Amino acid sequence: MKIFEKVKKNKLLSAVILAYGILFATMPDKALAAVNNSMYYVFEMLMIMPVIFILTSLAEAWVPKEVIINSFGEKSGFKGNIFAFLLGSFSAGPIYAAFPVCRMLLKKGAGIANIVIVLSTWAVIKVPMLANEAKFLGPKFMAMRWVLTTISIFIMAYFIAKAVKKEDMPQELETDGQAVSVNQDYCIGCGVCVNICPKIFYMEGKKAVARKEAIAGPIAEKVSKAAEACPGKAINYTL
Amino acid sequence: MKLPKLDIFTLSLWLITAGLFLFFLFKDKKKTLNSTKIAKGMMGGLLGDLMGILFLIGLILTFIPPETIRTFLGKSNVFLATVISALAGSVTLIPAFIAFPLVGSLVKVGASIVPAVAFLTTLTMVGFVTFPLEKKELGLKFALWRNSLSFVFALIIAFIMGVIA
Numbered sequence: 001m002k003i004f005e006k007v008k009k010n011k012l013l014s015a016v017i018l019a020y021g022i023l024f025a026t027m028p029d030k031a032l033a034a035v036n037n038s039m040y041y042v043f044e045m046l047m048i049m050p051v052i053f054i055l056t057s058l059a060e061a062w063v064p065k066e067v068i069i070n071s072f073g074e075k076s077g078f079k080g081n082i083f084a085f086l087l088g089s090f091s092a093g094p095i096y097a098a099f100p101v102c103r104m105l106l107k108k109g110a111g112i113a114n115i116v117i118v119l120s121t122w123a124v125i126k127v128p129m130l131a132n133e134a135k136f137l138g139p140k141f142m143a144m145r146w147v148l149t150t151i152s153i154f155i156m157a158y159f160i161a162k163a164v165k166k167e168d169m170p171q172e173l174e175t176d177g178q179a180v181s182v183n184q185d186y187c188i189g190c191g192v193c194v195n196i197c198p199k200i201f202y203m204e205g206k207k208a209v210a211r212k213e214a215i216a217g218p219i220a221e222k223v224s225k226a227a228e229a230c231p232g233k234a235i236n237y238t239l
Numbered sequence: 240m241k242l243p244k245l246d247i248f249t250l251s252l253w254l255i256t257a258g259l260f261l262f263f264l265f266k267d268k269k270k271t272l273n274s275t276k277i278a279k280g281m282m283g284g285l286l287g288d289l290m291g292i293l294f295l296i297g298l299i300l301t302f303i304p305p306e307t308i309r310t311f312l313g314k315s316n317v318f319l320a321t322v323i324s325a326l327a328g329s330v331t332l333i334p335a336f337i338a339f340p341l342v343g344s345l346v347k348v349g350a351s352i353v354p355a356v357a358f359l360t361t362l363t364m365v366g367f368v369t370f371p372l373e374k375k376e377l378g379l380k381f382a383l384w385r386n387s388l389s390f391v392f393a394l395i396i397a398f399i400m401g402v403i404a
Contacts, residue, residue: 012291019298030301038297041340044243045293051249051256052336053278058263061274094334096369099376106377115377116385123363129335131252136343137355139248141404145356148399152392160384169378185372190280206284231277 009206048135055128060231063090069105072114081154084114088121097232098122100186104233106169113161120153179238180210180223186234193226193235201226210235285334292337296344305348312350317401324354325393328361329386332368335359353401360393 007014023031068087072080091098101122102115110118125146134142180200182193189206200215200223201208215223215237227235263271312320342355365386366373373382 010287010291012295013287014291016291016294016298020294034297034301035294036297037300038294040243041293041296041344042290045289045340047243047245047249048252049282051252053275053282054256054260056282057274057278058259058271060277061270062263094332095363095366096372099369099372103376112381115381119385120364120389123366124335124360129339132336132339133359135249135252136339137346137352141352141400144400144404145360145396148396149360152396156385156388156392159388160381163384164378164381168380170375189284190277192277192280195276229277 044135048132052128052132055131059090059127065091069108072105072110080111080114081117081157084110084117085121085125085150085153088118088123089125089127091122091126091231094188095119095123097186097188097234100183100233106166111161112164112166113157116157116160117153120149120156124149124153179213179215181236182208182210183232183234183236186232188232188234190231192229192231196226196229197222208234285336288333289337292333292341296341300344300348308345309349312345312354314351317351317353320351320354321357321394321397324358325361325365325390325397328358328393329365329390330367331362332366333362335363338362351401352404353397355397356400357393357397360396361390364389364393 020031020034023034063086065087068083072083088098091101098119102110102118105115105118130142130146133145182201184207187207189203189208191203191208193201193208194203197219199219200211200213202211203209223235223237227233227237260271309315312324338359342359346352346355367386370382370386373385
């Protein structure tokens with residue numbers, strides 16, 4: 001049963017392993033050549049992965065996101081655009097992890113243009129990823145794409161801010177009334193909440209889930225700490 | 240077996256990163272070490288897909304001859320290849336982290352960079368799969384505008400790269 005679950009979790013890897021299994025049985029020399037070809041890329045990845053890993057952790061810990069978030073409101077102008085750009089560039093996680101962050105920013109008064117900038121830079125321009133791109137496609141390729149993408153993002157922000165108004169956006173989202181909940185759409189499965197507060201949070205498959213318990217005292221403090229640390233801003237709680 | 244060389248670029252990245260890490264470790268040991276836990280969790284979830292893609296690259300390079308890659312993704316019909324790559328990038332949801340080695344391997348054997356750029360840019364910026372989520376959080380009008388403009392700009396970026404690279 002456990003093996004079946006593992007296969008289900010790693011569909012791509014399982015399919016590739018299966019393909020290799022069949023190959024080694026039918027044409028072993030080709031299979032060996034394929035392994036050799038792959039090993040080149042495995043080593044390249046190993047050479048760059050610790051760098052990406054460390055840069056991602058440092059950005060998580062040391063970029064003062066709270067300061068950045070509090071510094072772009074409706075009238076923050078060009079400075080606000082730059083802050084939005086920095087926030088997106090130093091955040092980790094896929095683009096959908098940025099949606100709840102954007103909602104929070106809207107609530108704090110950020111303009112549409114800045115939301116576009118945060119979302120787009122979050123998606124395309126991330127400092128640790130730039131290192132990875134330069135490694136596999138060359139520093140020149142990376143630098144050119146970075147410049148062109150940055151220009152495009154600012155043009156898009158300008159146009160979308162003209163086309164979409166705040167009234168076009170949904171106002172309040174419903175919560176399910178639980179004391180603590182993890183939004184499954186946005187959990188990236190990093191496990192940081194489980195580390196901080198294992199009494200409430202646990203992993204179920206690749207996602208974190210919250211136990212249905214009332215929270216009070218020291219636990220409440222830990223829950224708010226976990227919610228703050230959550231890179232996807234996926235934890236909702238009411239105290 | 241051919242192994243990659245440690246180039247000057249990677250070496251300098253290592254030195255800079257190690258320097259930064261030591262600096263912040265010295266500044267606040269606990270905070271810095273704690274942050275590695277978050278990164279570990281995020282990357283741990285990717286490891287399976289990452290290994291899958293890396294070994295898929297070996298299969299592609301062994302079984303699809305470079306001439307075929309050059310014909311379909313090469314310079315002969317760049318426009319069609321680019322539009323198709325941009326569409327493929329829009330509907331797939333794999334982290335860019337994993338896509339770089341795959342795209343890099345294809346470019347190395349002769350694929351044009353124009354479809355490569357289009358794919359990489361729409362992959363991260365246009366989200367077909369995440370569209371319903373974006374719509375729910377930020378509204379239909381915003382999601383439509385952002386995704387379609389991103390698609391158009393991905394094509395523009397790709398063709399400009401093709402001209403100046």
